[in-house]
Amino acid sequence: MSITWYLAVSAILFAIGLFGVFVRRNPLVLLLCLELLLGAANLALLAFDRHHAANDGSILAIIVMVVAACEVTVGLGIVVAMHRRGQPIDVDRTRELQG
């Protein structure tokens, strides 16, 4: 199968993730969308590895998974801290900081 298909799926995943980040309001869904962005990049990396018959991309993909876990950990920690303070879990209603 041509690498174009893999890259097309990766681009679609990236677009869905980016769309979600700017449209959705719930921080938990936003974190999921971030995972989608990183997943899209991972798919591209692995496809390129096969194409170039190399393994550098796989190494980066594993590191990306570790980093994604760290980001979600911090994100969930902040969401829990906000919930404990009784703040609304909705990025549109967090109004202390006006953009």
Add this chain to the structure above:
Amino acid sequence: MIAVVKTPTFDWEALAPIVALGGGMVVALVLGLLPGRGGRFLAVLSGVIATGIAIGAAVLLWNHGVQREAIARSVVIDRASLAAIVIASGSALTGILLAARAHGTEDAGHGETTALILASAFGMAILASANDLVTIFLGLEMLSIPLYVLCASHVDRTASLESGLKYLILGSVGSATALMGLALLYGATGSMYLPDIARTAGDSDLQGLIYPGVALLIAGFGFKLSLAPLHQWTPDVYDGAPTAVTAFMSVATKTAALVVTARLLLVGLGAEDVRDLWEPILLTLAAASIIIGNVGALGQPGMKRLMGYSSIAQAGYLVAALAVGAVGALLAYLAAYAVSTLTVFAVVSARESERPELGDDISALDGLAKERPLLAWLGTLGLFGLAGLPLTAGFFGKVAVAGALVNADKAWLAVLILIGSIISLAYYAPPVIRMWRTVGPDAEEASDEPISVTSTPSGAPNLAGGATGSAGVVAPVPTGLRWEVALIGTVAAALVLAGGLYPDPLLNLATEASAALFGVQ
């Protein structure tokens, strides 16, 4: 590529500054666990020592003209990365000292705060020395994730949590965008190493992917640098984060991101046809940042929001220098920007603990010259340095940037920088005027407050919030001038003045660093 597993070579001597930051992080985290004031003192002390060793080692390596690959081919220590390490460690030192006795740090934990600042500085050192795409991504995340936590570290303040969440989401979008760019770059060239990318660009059948790759990379780093269309998070996050963290991240993040972008674009993607793509993008982003940053800063009520918008404009000036490949001018202005910004934040932080009811509001500066002449001088120097007035380092930095733009036939951008600097006087001057004008009874009342300046860090500072068990309910009590804040502010302001009176060393060092960037191929 290679079937045999090869152990990487570690050049510990060249890695000394990075090891010092990483080691200090672990030590500060452990020592911070000790109960009471001892834990705080030891955590802060280990942070100060770690950053001190990092700066000292970087200076020694600089004097030896070190230019080598420190971990296999992935980490390069040269004068460009050493310059970034010195600026990042210096701002980490400032951040640690500003946080040491500030409101709220007690609840966040002194060991944790110091360790996270050092962890972020460690990531910046890695990022500035990165020579392959994997290390770039790793350094970027090592820099960012501790900053997300630091922004949210005042858990009893709503604004702090919100700024942490906002920074986490938008920062992660930036990182993911940059990662996608790195992936496409790898696909286009089949290599992770920057010098190899420069060599093989154009050989591969997927060569066309290099263009979207570069665009995504610039977008990703544009988030981190808070360049204009991607800047929305900056004022909010700077405003909500604890002042010490804002001071640290406004300087150090830009330094590391700019040095790595320079390395990536000029070493890895310096080929003529790729350059034709990224140069106009960077010039456009720079122009937009200068306009939006300078206009947005007008009329901001809080110093931290003002500094947020001002940092967008400053990022515009810096990226303008990068776009024409003038790394020497970039580093000279970066150093001037770093010391000026740290000076201003030292004053803001000092005022915050003296007038906690006003926080970072601009009115907290009223009558500062009468109450605290030292702070007023520091604030004046810092703000004038940012505006780029003569007798400050910022002036020569801006002249260097504008000169590089004129040499590169981009005089229109130099004119825009000049216009931006004139607009910037309209928001840098009001805080200075407030400091120096004589004010009414409001300031008299404030000067009656007891002032306690402790002489040793282990002494008895009247730290507000330290004794309060219930977080966030008790209003913070004003504390006196913290001597460590005044000290670091004075050092930074002295550098602003030194760079303004005698700029040759600064410009020479910047030129040496930029020569090193192009040396490793």
